[in-house]
Amino acid sequence: DIQMTQSPSSLSASVGDRVTITCQASQDISNYLNWYQQKPGKAPKLLIYDASNLETGVPSRFSGSGSGTDFTFTISSLQPEDIATYYCQQYDNLSITFGQGTRLEIK
């Protein structure tokens, strides 16, 4: 099974800050890496698919990069509505694994 190591587990930042979250796969997953945002009491929302593609309707301040085993998710300028937990998710050999999540808070 492919394991996903996501870091940090929590993060405190100010409005307007650049925020970065990383995800590392235990083996090469090419670009089969997706990123989600989850707000309390809600289902997750897809933000980025195939490592770097912005889902329709998602603000351009969100971006993703990487391939192989190392991936990065970035919010270029943190907004108050971005407070949520973020998850990476890999898809390889018909199996799905999520990262442990990063809880993002406003400083």
Add this chain to the structure above:
Amino acid sequence: QVQLQESGPGLVKPSQTLSLTCTVSGGSISSGDYYWSWIRQPPGKGLEWIGYIYYSGSTYYNPSLKSRVTISVDTSKNQFSLKLSSVTAADTAVYYCARAGLRSGAVNYWGQGTLVTVSS
């Protein structure tokens, strides 16, 4: 606009079988472009993929749950279902049904989730 809705008991006794159904509207489960998925989230914890089914009936399960999970599909009702046997308190979670793309595995439609509590 595709919508998914989970239904089933919110309380299950230990050792019994958890059963949930997901009804899909706004799109056909037989479209062939998606995997129909179950994902769960224990209270205060992260997301765990349970498994998914293709409209043809092919299934893929999380190895850690495989011995207890059965996912089935009823294309005539545009529904798919989850059965999880021999449940314990560790299976208490919000259960989501969802749609995942065949190629990317990206889950772009989710149900609202239903809390299932395992307790006597």
